[in-house]
Amino acid sequence: AQSVSQHNHHVILSEAASLELGCNYSYGGTVNLFWYVQYPGQHLQLLLKYFSGDPLVKGIKGFEAEFIKSKFSFNLRKPSVQWSDTAEYFCAVRPGNAGNMLTFGGGTRLMVKP
């Protein structure tokens, strides 16, 4: 079965610092990749997604992620975080032959200090 690993469980940054959250998956075939964000007290929202084409995907709120097939990775980045980025971030993978079944990573809790 496929798995998704998010190596950083907790990240604390100061405002304006750069952010990179790791996501690795274990599936050798075609995958669709997603990053979701869950702000405190809110539901999961889609940040960005990769299906095909340019491996560098730009999402909302200045986030981007790069799909590196050889490394089975889809890391999330933001050059300068804000206090409002404090949230939990989930990476999710959907194998190309799995219907719509998403497998989620364990999540990374980001705290941005003002």
Add this chain to the structure above:
Amino acid sequence: GAVVSQHPSRVICKSGTSVKIECRSLDFQATTMFWYRQFPKQSLMLMATSNEGSKATYEQGVEKDKFLINHASLTLSTLTVTSAHPEDSSFYICSARDRGRDPTDTQYFGPGTRLTVL
């Protein structure tokens, strides 16, 4: 667009009772909805896939007689936790996909329902 709602947002019940949670797609038709469970400080675990007009598909280890899923219309799926016990206490989240509008089949998530069984 692509708004998914859940009701109730929070429920507390006694052990042995049944609890029904509703998931609605508000501005689109969802042929498929998904039910997840999220334990504290853990990720989402898919419980079942609910297809309109047919039986739900349960993930391994999920008791289908305990977690009854009904997807009677294109905008509503319900999850009933039968004979709830304290170990069923969790955060239940549904999602839906809007295949008609979004060919990428992105899932849109509801706000979740926190179930506490005393």
